[in-house]
Amino acid sequence: MLDFILRGKLVTQIIIGLIAGIILAAVSREAGMAVGLLGDVFVGALKAVAPILVFILVCAAITNHKKENKAQLGPVIRLYILGTFLAALLAVVASFLFPVTIALTVGAEDLTPPQGLGEVMKNILLQVVDNPVNALANANYIGILAWAIALGVILRHASDTTKALMADLEVAITVIVKTVIRFAPLGIFGIVASTIARTGFGTLVGYANLLALLIGCMIVMALVVNPLIVFLRLRQNPYPLVFTCLKESGITAFFMRSSAANIPVNLELCRRMGLDEETYAVTIPIGATVNMAGAAITITVMTLAAVNTLGIDVDFATALLLSVVAAVAAAGASGVAGGSLLLIPMAASLFGIDNATAMQVVSVGFIIGVLQDSAETALNSSTDVLFTAAGSYKQGDPYPRKLPPEAVPVDAVR
Known part of the structure; x- marks a missing residue:
């Protein structure tokens, strides 16, 4: 049993934790609420390590980048941009084909979303120049990326000892995060049990059509586009x-609901796929911040649902503009759970929807977030690896049909 916990396949363990959480919540609501502490501790640990992980990985990768190495960064970034835009466009088309409405009677949260695209761009610029300590403390991933890239470029001219230190820091933080990830089954067990015990799935029934459209778009994006x-x-x-x-x-x-927290899983997967470390060490952390196809779908579908509810006519030109705005906004969404929802009012402002009404849409998003945000993150994070691989491979390169086993954290220390 101990060997299975420490060395067993993580996906199998997560499924077991999921099923156990559902059973516990069904048997005893009080017990389900009690084990929620496991989920809180796990999520807290992920939130603690994710910002510093992104910072060190990007900085170390650039610092130790060799000039003669031809990392495939350009193709991957272009695929990120194309995928995010096509996701928003897909959501527009799907919303026209299968229009949905929502009951805007939910009390709005006390939040302050951006009021327009100009403010979004301003916020992104301010995030870039944020104080590095503040960026790490508040999980400002755009600011973290900016500082990591800047320091990495400068440290490329540092001594070999400094470069070795950065490489050692990269190994150390990766081992810490992999250790946290090994406790994912317990965390998911607690999250699922407490969530079902607290809300059940009855709340989601009233938003079944909206959820079906959102998740349907994400499935089409993942399996077709x-x-x-x-x-x-x-x-x-x-x-x-x-x-x-x-x-x-x-x-x-899907279960972690954080692209940033899933970075170690993606890095390990890229290693097992035999991709160039010089490439994926940079593109995976960047993708967790800017490659947000799922977020683009969420912003677009939720906005057009509000438009349909209010009976606003939308022409093709405005819908196309919404695709562009949603793609840009998605790139500025946080890499943590629910990061895309606060950008809905900005997109809604294109149609003259006031902030109070838009915030009710945001509140609906938080209600259905149990499934919507999980599916969104699964699409976002898996696409990071997919496009990194697609950008690294050349035409005719064979895919690895059987991946080598996952590395155990202690092996990395050795």
Whole structure:
């Protein structure tokens, strides 16, 4: 049993934790609420390590980047941009084909969303120049990336001792995070049990159509649009690669609900796939911040649901503009749970929807977030690996049909 806990497949353990949480909540509501502490501790640990993980990984990768190494950063970033825009466009088309409405009677949260695209761009710029300590403390991933890239570029000219120190820090923080990840099954057990015990699934019934449209768009993006993008780049069957990413990365991201927290899983998956470390050490942390296809879908679908509810006519030009705005806004969404919801009022402002009404839509988003945010994160995080692989491979390169086993944290220390 101990060997299974320490060395067993993480996905299998997560599924066991999920089923156990559902059973416990069904048997005893009080017991389900009690084990919620396990979930709180796990989520707290993820929130604590994710910002420093992103900072050290990006900084160390750039610091130790060799000039003769030709990392495939450009193709991967272009795939990130294309995928996020197509996700927003897909959501627009789906919302026109299957219009949904929502009951805007939920009390608005006391939050302060951006009021327009200009303010979003201003906020992103201010996040870039944020104090590094403040950025780490508040999980400002855009600011963290900016400081990590700047320091990494400068430290490329540092002594070999400094570069070795950065490499050792990278190994150390990765081992710490992998250790935290090993407790994911217990954390998910606590999260699922307490969530079902507290709210059940009855609350979600009233928003079934909205959830179906959101998750349906994400499934189409994962199984149709993303494979098409990969096929057009590599000219071969993309589905072995797609299913590998969904299985090895998407499942864990679904339960963690944080792209940033899933970075160690993605890095390990890239290693097992035999990708160039110089590439994925940079593109995976960047993707967790800016590659947000799921967020683009959420922003677009929720906004158009409000538009349909209010009976506002939308022409194609405005819908296309919404796709662009949603893609830009998604890139500025936080890499943590619920990060995309506060950008809905900004998109809604394109249609003249006032802030109070838009905040009711945000509140609905928090209600359905149990499933919506999990599916969104699974799409976002698995796509990071998918596009990193697609950008690294060349036409005709064979995919690894059988991945080597996961590394155990102690091996990294050795």
